[in-house]
Amino acid sequence: MLARRIIPCLDVRDGKVVKGVKFRNHEIIGDIVPLAEHYASIGADELVFYDITASSDDRVVDKSWVNRIAEVIDIPFCVAGGIKSVEDAGRILEMGADKVSVNSPALSDPSLITRLHDTFGQQCVVVGIDSFFDENSGTYQVHQFTGDEARTQKTRWQTADWVKEVQQRGAGEIVLNCMNQDGVRQGYDIAQLSAIRQSCKVPLIASGGAGAIEHFIDVFQQADVDGALAASVFHKAIINMDELKAALHKAGIAIRSGA
Amino acid sequence: MELVIVNTGCANIASVRFAIERLGYAVQVSDDAAVIKDADKVFLPGVGSAGAAMSQIQAKGLDKILPFLTQPVLGICLGMQLQTAFSEEGDVPCLGMIPTRVNKLQVGNLRLPHMGWNQIRVTQNHALFDGIANDSYFYFVHGFAAPVSDVTLASCDYGQAFSASIGKDNFMGVQFHPERSGTNGARLLRNFIEQC
Numbered sequence: 086m087l088a089r090r091i092i093p094c095l096d097v098r099d100g101k102v103v104k105g106v107k108f109r110n111h112e113i114i115g116d117i118v119p120l121a122e123h124y125a126s127i128g129a130d131e132l133v134f135y136d137i138t139a140s141s142d143d144r145v146v147d148k149s150w151v152n153r154i155a156e157v158i159d160i161p162f163c164v165a166g167g168i169k170s171v172e173d174a175g176r177i178l179e180m181g182a183d184k185v186s187v188n189s190p191a192l193s194d195p196s197l198i199t200r201l202h203d204t205f206g207q208q209c210v211v212v213g214i215d216s217f218f219d220e221n222s223g224t225y226q227v228h229q230f231t232g233d234e235a236r237t238q239k240t241r242w243q244t245a246d247w248v249k250e251v252q253q254r255g256a257g258e259i260v261l262n263c264m265n266q267d268g269v270r271q272g273y274d275i276a277q278l279s280a281i282r283q284s285c286k287v288p289l290i291a292s293g294g295a296g297a298i299e300h301f302i303d304v305f306q307q308a309d310v311d312g313a314l315a316a317s318v319f320h321k322a323i324i325n326m327d328e329l330k331a332a333l334h335k336a337g338i339a340i341r342s343g344a
Numbered sequence: 345m346e347l348v349i350v351n352t353g354c355a356n357i358a359s360v361r362f363a364i365e366r367l368g369y370a371v372q373v374s375d376d377a378a379v380i381k382d383a384d385k386v387f388l389p390g391v392g393s394a395g396a397a398m399s400q401i402q403a404k405g406l407d408k409i410l411p412f413l414t415q416p417v418l419g420i421c422l423g424m425q426l427q428t429a430f431s432e433e434g435d436v437p438c439l440g441m442i443p444t445r446v447n448k449l450q451v452g453n454l455r456l457p458h459m460g461w462n463q464i465r466v467t468q469n470h471a472l473f474d475g476i477a478n479d480s481y482f483y484f485v486h487g488f489a490a491p492v493s494d495v496t497l498a499s500c501d502y503g504q505a506f507s508a509s510i511g512k513d514n515f516m517g518v519q520f521h522p523e524r525s526g527t528n529g530a531r532l533l534r535n536f537i538e539q540c
Contacts, residue, residue: 087454087502088461088481125526130461156362161483161524181358183485183524206392208457208485257457288459311455341461341481 086339089305090130090312091329092290093319095120097136097166100150104268104317114320117150118157124319125158127326130341132158133186133260133314135213136166137232148177155181165213165260166232170197171204178205186211186260192229192240192247195254202255207287212256216244216277217264225277228264248281259285260314262292268317270296278308290314298324298332305338347371347537348383350410352423353400354390356523360420363523367534375404384415385537388517390422394446394488395434397422411439416540417515418472421486424510424517433488441515444490444507451503457487464498464508464520471539472509472516472532473498480528482508482520489519516540 095102095117102114114120117134124132134154151164164177165186174185185205191197191212201210215231217239218224225244230236242250248259261281263274273294282289288311291304295315304313318324333340349360351373364371364387371387372379380386388410390397401407410417419427426438431446438446449458461481466473482500489506492499497516500508509518516536522529 086463087458087484090460152358155359156365159363159366159524159526159530161485161521178356179358181362183356183359183521207487208391208459258459286455287457288455311460 088130088339088341089310089333090290091128091301091326091340092131092133092312092314093124093129094133094135094292094314094316096316097134097150100147102320103137104320118153121154121162122157125160128330128342129160129326131160131312132162134162134164135186136164148180151177151180151182163211165211171200174201174205174209178209184209184211184258186213188213188215189229189231191251192227192242195250198251198254198256202257207255207257210256211258211260212251213260213262214244214247214251215262215264218274218277231264244277245281245284248285252285252287256287258288258290260290260292263294266294268293270294270318270323272296272300273304273308273313275303275307278304278310282309288312296323298329301329301333302336302338305333306336345369345385345537346383347385347387348380349373349387349389350380350406351375352388352390352397354392354397354422356389356391356421356521359523360387360389363530363533364537367530367537369537375406377405377409380406381409381413385540386413386415386417388417388419388423388426390420390426391485392422393433394422394425394431394438395436397426398436398438401426401439407439411441414514416536417441418536418540419515419517420523421519421521424519425488425490427515427517428490428510431488442495442510442512442517444493444495444510446488446490449487449489449503449506454503457485458502459485462500462502464500466498467492468497468511470497470511472511472535474535474539475531476528476535482518482522482525482528484520486519
């Protein structure tokens with residue numbers, strides 16, 4: 086049985102792993118390579134590295150850490166942030182990343198998704214979506230440049246429409262980050278994820294809100310997502326990976342045990 | 345022992361190389377026919393589409409030597425598929441070392457690509473799977489697969505049964521990514537290097 090995936094996310098800024106609350110106030114958690122090794126050894130199913138400075142700073146970012154990660158870990162990993170072209174993606178994949186994730190640059194130029202698909206294949210192309218629930222309008226809206234408070238902006242896309250668009254363009258996986266929930270550990274946005282699941286025919290990864298083991302059980306059982314991404318609960322050792330996987334297994338959710 | 349990864353121009357070459365190096369072996373990446381022919385063991389990696397990969401292989405003239413190698417060859421993911429006779433992905437003839445073909449996975453309402461950790465069942469007693477138990481998890485990423493047949497070494501289920509591994513004579517292939525499959529994957533790569 087295909088297992089659901091537990092995916093620690095490491096936000097990277099200037100070569101260090103950081104974590105902020107609601108995308109803000111980043112604090113340094115530690116060095117990338119030892120943290121990557123640690124998560125692989127405790128049974129993470131996959132890792133995501135988000136270079137959160139990249140898209141918003143509009144600069145060339147040193148990605149040599151991708152190579153150092155690929156050398157030491159034996160589980161799949163995805164690199165996100167600052168990938169604006171087929172060439173950028175090619176360099177990351179050549180350094181040993183399994184997938185690249187595009188977010189803001191794909192909103193600026195949706196054809197990037199098509200070109201990544203045509204060059205590297207669907208399996209390499211992840212699209213990250215930062216979705217914000219606007220209480221006034223009652224709609225989910227896609228935001229762009231969320232790595233930088235000064236530049237964060239609402240786009241013209243409603244989330245469900247963008248999800249359809251990126252699939253048509255060849256996305257192989259979608260990471261849906263529910264911004265209202267991010268970093269506050271009150272649970273995943275089950276309502277939004279369930280709604281998006283209906284129109285998402287590729288693997289869907291939940292992001293934003295994990296705070297307790299029950300949140301993972303809920304999101305797999307109620308929103309039928311393929312993977313659950315989380316950061317602070319792992320970085321701050323609020324949740325133990327073995328206990329999490331044992332609880333998921335006990336709840337009847339297909340999950341990989343061991344490393 | 346001379347280990348060579350065929351430089352197919354595909355994207356997962358670095359991760360395959362690192363996985364072999366983690367086992368303590370040196371390995372070179374090459375598209376030189378003489379180097380490949382002289383190797384003790386050959387790895388044929390690949391990700392992306394079958395058509396694009398076959399074009400690369402033909403452009404390098406490797407379609408003239410790969411089918412005639414006599415040492416153990418391990419195809420990985422698309423590399424496995426390229427060893428079959430034909431891929432439905434782009435309707436391309438492949439290298440034809442293993443008598444089967446590759447079709448689109450028929451998974452009903454399940455998601456494609458088949459991406460993540462899934463369990464295998466070993467169907468033939470083969471050195472490649474020495475010490476690897478049934479229901480072990482390996483990491484898969486693919487939308488096309490070879491059916492279960494008499495060249496199947498291990499099978500997997502995702503909407504349908506398909507070959508997780510195939511083999512004939514000196515040619516072996518795995519649909520999953522051993523270089524990204526934790527300790528099980530490392531064991532399989534070690535088995536290939538030391539026992540096949």
